[in-house]
Amino acid sequence: MKDFALGRYIPVESPLHRLDPRVKIFATLALVVCLFLPFERSVLHEGKDVTVTAWTISAIMLGIFLVLALLFFAIARINPLKLWSSMKSLWFTILILMILYILLPNFTVPTLGIAFRVEQMNWTVYWDSFASAGRVIGRLTIVMMFTFLLTATTKPLDLTYALQWYLTPLKIIYAPIAEIFAMTISIALRFIPTLLEDVDRISKAQASRGASYSNGGIRRKIVGLTSLIIPLFVSAFTRSEELAYAMICRGYDPKGKRTRYHKYRFHFGDLFFFLFASAVLALFIVLIVTHFDFIESWFKVSLP
Amino acid sequence: MSSAIRVENLELAYQSEKLALKGISFSIEKGTYVCILGHNGSGKSTLAKILVGLLSDYKGEIYILDELVSRKNINSLRSKIGIVFQNPDNQFVGSTVADDIAFGLENKAVPQKEMQPIIDRFVKSVRMEDYLDREPSSLSGGQKQRVALAGVLAMSPEILILDEATAMLDPKGKAEVDSLISNIRKEKPELTILSITHDLEEAAKADEVLVLNDGKLLLQGTPKSVFSYMDELKKASLDVPFIYKLIACLKEKGLEIPEDIDTIEKLGEYLCQ
Numbered sequence: 001m002k003d004f005a006l007g008r009y010i011p012v013e014s015p016l017h018r019l020d021p022r023v024k025i026f027a028t029l030a031l032v033v034c035l036f037l038p039f040e041r042s043v044l045h046e047g048k049d050v051t052v053t054a055w056t057i058s059a060i061m062l063g064i065f066l067v068l069a070l071l072f073f074a075i076a077r078i079n080p081l082k083l084w085s086s087m088k089s090l091w092f093t094i095l096i097l098m099i100l101y102i103l104l105p106n107f108t109v110p111t112l113g114i115a116f117r118v119e120q121m122n123w124t125v126y127w128d129s130f131a132s133a134g135r136v137i138g139r140l141t142i143v144m145m146f147t148f149l150l151t152a153t154t155k156p157l158d159l160t161y162a163l164q165w166y167l168t169p170l171k172i173i174y175a176p177i178a179e180i181f182a183m184t185i186s187i188a189l190r191f192i193p194t195l196l197e198d199v200d201r202i203s204k205a206q207a208s209r210g211a212s213y214s215n216g217g218i219r220r221k222i223v224g225l226t227s228l229i230i231p232l233f234v235s236a237f238t239r240s241e242e243l244a245y246a247m248i249c250r251g252y253d254p255k256g257k258r259t260r261y262h263k264y265r266f267h268f269g270d271l272f273f274f275l276f277a278s279a280v281l282a283l284f285i286v287l288i289v290t291h292f293d294f295i296e297s298w299f300k301v302s303l304p
Numbered sequence: 305m306s307s308a309i310r311v312e313n314l315e316l317a318y319q320s321e322k323l324a325l326k327g328i329s330f331s332i333e334k335g336t337y338v339c340i341l342g343h344n345g346s347g348k349s350t351l352a353k354i355l356v357g358l359l360s361d362y363k364g365e366i367y368i369l370d371e372l373v374s375r376k377n378i379n380s381l382r383s384k385i386g387i388v389f390q391n392p393d394n395q396f397v398g399s400t401v402a403d404d405i406a407f408g409l410e411n412k413a414v415p416q417k418e419m420q421p422i423i424d425r426f427v428k429s430v431r432m433e434d435y436l437d438r439e440p441s442s443l444s445g446g447q448k449q450r451v452a453l454a455g456v457l458a459m460s461p462e463i464l465i466l467d468e469a470t471a472m473l474d475p476k477g478k479a480e481v482d483s484l485i486s487n488i489r490k491e492k493p494e495l496t497i498l499s500i501t502h503d504l505e506e507a508a509k510a511d512e513v514l515v516l517n518d519g520k521l522l523l524q525g526t527p528k529s530v531f532s533y534m535d536e537l538k539k540a541s542l543d544v545p546f547i548y549k550l551i552a553c554l555k556e557k558g559l560e561i562p563e564d565i566d567t568i569e570k571l572g573e574y575l576c577q
Contacts, residue, residue: 009399009439011437011438011439011442155399155400155403155439156399186399187397189399190396190397190398190399190440193439193440193441194393194440194441197441238394239391239393239394242389242391242394242395243394243395243397245353245358245389246387246389246394246395246397247397247407248357248358248382249356249358249382249385249386249387250397250407250408250411250455250456250459251379251382251383251408251411251412251459252397252407252411253379253411256411256413257413258410258411258413259409259410259413259414259415259416259419260410260416261402261403261406261409261410261416261419261423263416
């Protein structure tokens with residue numbers, strides 16, 4: 001559990017670490033939006049125009065995003081394998097997704113051909129189902145990579161300051177909401193490693209008393225899990241009470257006037273990265289709206 | 305002499321009928337180092353919580369820096385008291401060492417430009433200057449407590465309360481924090497330190513010792529006078545530092561030990577004469 005990397009800040013000196021957190025949040029959102037934009041084209045099917053997913057383009061785009069994400073990992077000087085331990089727990093989700101996409105195909109017209117047929121049940125499975133599932137898994141993986149990079153290269157406090165900055169318009173409605181929200185998130189992030197250590201400690205202690213989280217039926221597993229969750233909650237509440245005391249004693253008052261230790265100045269790199277993310281977003285929107293017409297006319301190719 | 309903390313007839317009951325504190329009165333002079341001893345459930349941590357204004361439904365009077373504590377002035381008085389709690393993890397608010405020290409300064413609305421010099425000064429005073437950008441999970445308990453100490457000292461308090469600040473540390477971490485505190489005593493003699501502790505050896509070095517038992521003040525005085533009441537301390541489930549036990553044993557055997565001997569070194573020197 002201790003090597004669970006998602007949401008953890010990795011202190012390294014790198015250009016991505018130095019980037020303004022507001023820009024990083026914007027860029028992550030922009031790239032994730034681009035990633036989820038559908039690439040579609042029209043085909044003639046039984047005399048009607050039908051929109052279908054352009055699989056080749058989708059695959060190329062996923063590849064580009066994967067390369068981009070890996071490039072960011074390289075710039076941030078973080079080993080992408082660090083994410084692997086967190087990704088491993090995803091295999092169950094992947095399996096469910098595969099089954100769901102095969103049982104409930106969501107494409108209008110199959111374009112990739114038949115994968116296999118079960119004659120007795122008159123049931124055909126098309127490659128499109130696998131492609132859809134693959135695309136979702138690819139998107140999820142890349143989203144995880146981007147968000148992992150965001151939290152790994154941004155100190156939780158910087159992240160919350162950035163969120164707070166985006167939330168400042170809310171001041172019109174109710175004054176300290178951004179401040180309280182930012183503090184809440186920053187503390188939640190700050191305590192993730194601490195609570196994971198608690199999970200580790202409690203599960204070892206309970207295992208030494210005979211609790212089992214992996215053996216037995218579902219009933220036993222659930223009972224076993226309560227022996228982990230209840231002490232964890234007790235410990236979390238004790239921690240939160242003591243933390244609240246410590247914060248009060250150090251003069252924290254959400255409604256009072258506070259200054260900030262961190263000040264962000266927009267550097268050239270920030271501007272560059274902001275423009276880059278904006279450009280990617282704009283390019284993708286243009287691509288979607290024009291159905292890649294201009295690529296076809298520029299490169300004189302006909303896309304599949 | 306003006307007192308840093310004066311408590312009169314302090315009583316406190318938690319929700320249950322049982323009183324946690326049963327009428328405590330004492331006074332602590334400015335610039336002294338006072339230890340409060342007591343075993344679990346004696347009310348010593350409750351006392352600390354009342355002194356920093358975390359529990360307010362008590363009976364009796366508390367004067368901090370000669371000012372009667374009330375609901376109105378507790379916030380301004382609190383800024384003059386710093387407290388370090390027992391659990392190193394549960395008082396680390398910031399995500400890095402620098403952020404944690406800055407937390408108190410931010411609350412005090414210290415201008416941003418003045419923060420870095422203050423942080424640098426105090427992080428140096430707790431010898432954590434190489435760890436400014438480290439996150440709490442990569443620090444040892446002793447290091448976290450030193451950061452907590454720096455965070456509290458950066459607020460320039462007049463009273464420092466240590467609520468079993470070394471109880472959860474390993475021997476090395478404890479030794480580091482202890483040596484730091486004796487440094488602080490030397491560098492800031494005007495700072496009043498109130499240390500709530502189990503540690504008898506620490507209490508032996510204090511200017512004054514208060515012993516709490518079952519919500520009552522059992523003994524108060526210099527370490528030497530307090531530790532001469534061995535039977536009373538035993539009833540309060542407390543021991544006596546080794547040196548005082550040794551002196552008592554030697555006296556029982558008929559040896560004459562001068563009154564001013566209170567460390568092993570001095571005793572050794574005297575016996576070798």
